[in-house]
Amino acid sequence: MTSSRTLTMARAGREAVMWEMEQDPRVFMLGEDVYKFGGVFGTADGLGEMFGADRILDTPISETGFIGLATGAAIAGMRPIVELAFIDFIGVCYNAIVNLAAKHHYLSNGQVKVPMVLMLGSGGGYNNGGQHSQALHACLAHMPGMKVVAPSNAYDAKGFMHAAIRSDDFVVYIGHKKLSGVGFFGKPIPGTMSEIPSEPYTLPFGEAKVVREGIDATIVAISWTVHQALDAAEKLAHEGIDVEVIDPRTLVPLDRESILKSVAKTGHLIVADEDYQSYGFTAEVIASVAELDPTVLKSAPVRVANPDVTIPYSRPMEQHILPTSQRIQEAVRRVLSK
Amino acid sequence: MLASRHMDDRIMELYYRDKTPVFDIAAGLIPGEIHSSHGQEACAVGTVSALTGDDWITATHRPHHTAVARGLEIKQILCEIMGKANGLSGGKGGHMHLYSAKHNFSSSGIIAEGMGPAAGMALACRMQGNPGVGVCFLGEAAVNQGAFHEVMNMAGVYKLPFVCVVEDNNWGVSVAKSASTAVARNSDRAAAYNALGLYVDTNDPEDIHAAMSKALRHTRSGSGPVILELKTYRLQGHMLGDPQHYVPDEEKAAFRDCTLDYRAKLEAEGVLTASEADELQARVKAEVDEAVEFAIASPLPDAENALSGNFVDEITGRANI
Structure with missing residues (x-):
């Protein structure tokens, strides 16, 4: 029987991650503060306890290193989900994103696949200053070789997360901090919360x-x-x-x-x-x-x-x-x- | 070593042939930059010969010797370097971007960029219960990139089956190692990452093989990563056309050629006679020459191929041309 509940965007995205990790041993998550903290924006809340430190892998503050590492793991048959808390931080690892993860498929003429999801927290409006408030999606969407998703509600958040993890391509998944429903951003915007089926479902890239x-x-x-x-x-x-x-x-x-x-x-x-x-x-x-x-x-x-x-x-x-x-x-x- | 050397000799000949009397980097059968491996062949042969098919390699912007040692087909390498349709990547990659999925091999033009992927491949091997090791090749100047330090540290923290092979030809383009690097030996940096540091200064493939075997035993046993630094020589400059005027004459005079040194060693040890060595060399040259002719005769790709390949499933929504 189909059941559904109303979820925030962060909970909806996390539900998709959890389901995919349960089904597919190739899927794992790595990034800063994911294991015990559950991700700065709740994207991995509770997953550390559920899947252990080997599949919810805390990294040092080394964005170039861990995005490169995830790219290699993806090439070698895994399906990493990388948590990079703030989109502003692409400045310290832009090379790993655009010259590495985004280029291998094309430059290898399709021999090498990079089935990796890069999760980014975007946006401002909560007085966090000029290096933690940007919405830098154009810097990514401009570069060929990555699909770029930016959902605006929980239903889309879950469907696109399933699609991103199952995709054989490199997918950048942009969550908006103010839409996430994470406690410290106050009351969620009602329009971001959706009735979410418990079952997994995917949404197609490129359909407005x-x-x-x-x-x-x-x-x-x-x-x-x-x-x-x-x-x-x-x-x-x-x-x-x-x-x-x-x-x-x-x-x-x-x-x-x-x-x-x-x-x-x-x-x-x-x-x-x-x-x-x-x-x-x-x-x-x-x-x-x-x-x-x-x-x-x-x-x-x-x-x-x-x-x-x-x-x-x-x-x-x-x-x-x-x-x-x-x-x-x-x-x-x-x-x-x- | 000989195959890579002769391939590079033929590439050099064709490269310059089309660029006289006026040097135009875009002209001729082989356009663009070429970073030849002349002098560094022993590093590739010594290390790669110790690997298995489960292991993964990320090579540098100077990838020819590593690719040949890994067993990539020379015909396909040459076709890729000439931008031909039957190159490794159908002409999309070129000389700095040699890929062969079946050989677990890729190379990249950004300095130290192979660090993260090779460590990630090592992580994947461990997660999959596969005995494979990730091996990243670097030049000595690449060790000053942030990616090197970030990834060595992670490899140390996670105790990954990972070997970083540093080919020390003493020059990062025109800057000497002593002017760019605070320590004489990058293998000494291993201490900072709880890694094993090894250094070989002979440019001899057997010595290198022995050191690489030790490195692999160490890292496969779960003892953590290894930095293996190899003293070598860059005989044709940073790229073809580089006159190396910045290299002191006395250093140039001391350059060693590993193909000559190794032949002399084998002859001195009685492993090969001079005529057997000549015969071997002639056979290798003939094979490479055949591959060169094949590549020259191969067709260029359809220009329209440029418009596909970003994604596994080609998608609509790309900008119009």
Whole structure:
């Protein structure tokens, strides 16, 4: 019989990890603070006790080393899940990610497979300063050779985790700290919690989800900004503006067709993203629509992103630069008033 | 040793042939950088001959001698170096990126990048109950990379079946070991990682084989990782075309050639007569020459192949071309 419960994103992702580890002896987890601490963001909570120190492997603070190590283990037939607490830390191991894990399959012409999952905690909005608050997904999605997942709710978190672990490719799995539901981030955003079947299920990479249907404008948003966009949509509805919200869910592959289809219906495009604005996700979405069919655009697209500044600590300044519901609402009104 | 040497000799000949009178790195049958293994062949033969098929190798940007010693097909190596369709990776890798899954072999162009993967392969072997060892080859200058220290430490903490083979040719491009490295012997660094440190200064394949065998016994027994440093010589510079003007004349005069030294040793010991050695050398050369002709005659890949291979299941969603 099918049973289900309401879970946070962290619990949902962890459930998938647990199930896969029980089924498949090749799956193991390594990273900082996973064995006893359960992962800084709860991704491995309780797994250490369940599977032991050999399969929930604590590492030294050596990101280049342990991502390289996981890559080798994956090549040699294991299925490692690497926990790298903050996405900001890709700065100390970028080579291991982009020159090593992401390139072996292509450079070997498919001889070498790297079935590895790299879990990253992304995002700010909780005053943690400029090196622990970034949303650096474009730095990863820009580089070929890795699939990049950024779920926005618990149902997707579980389905994509199963898919990521079972994939024979290198998958980067980006969880948003503020969406995780981990205790020290306060009360979870209700929209992140989902009814989760106890059974395992997978979700396909590269299929966007229409999270709210509408006819007046399209907001494309990812991860935390999905919830800002949904909040904006609700507020705008009171003004008689009916927006559609699209969550691509995976940055690589990107479901360009679904985005185009929505813009063809609404004629207006707003892209919300917590990452830096220039050369990022917002640019990619807008360029894709413009390339595929510029005639669908009845107005110039608008981006709501980090305005290319380092993330400041102080609350009013940080809130000012985040792509909040308020900024998204203003963007929609601006587009539609023209 | 002879096969690798003759392969590199032929590569060098073809490389320069197409780059005169004006040296254009992109020109000719073999474009790009070539880091030949001239002088270091003994390191590969001595170490790899002690390995089994269960063991894993990550090699360096200077991978020819290691690949040949591991038994990768010379035809396929040469095709890859010439960017041909039937190269090891169909031309996608090139000389610094030689892969052969069936030989548990890969190489990489980023300094010390093979450390993590080789240690991870060692970890996988242990988790799978397989007797395999991970072996990472490095140049002596790579030992100053962070990856070396991070991974040696982890290998020490986890007591991995792992050997780091350091080929000390004394030069990191143009910087001498004494100018870049705070210790005379990198094998001394083993103390920092609870590892065994071994050093061989003869560039003799038999001595190297003996040291590698000792290293493997140590690490397979669960006693932890090994750093095996091998004194060797870089006879053709960092890359073909490097005049090595920065190497002092007296050092150049003291360069040893392991193929000549080993032949002389075998003759002196009565293992081979001069005519047997000549015959052996001629046979190896003929085999390599045949592989060179095969590679030259091989077709280039279809340019469209460039557009696939990022993922196991090709996906849509790639940018348009």
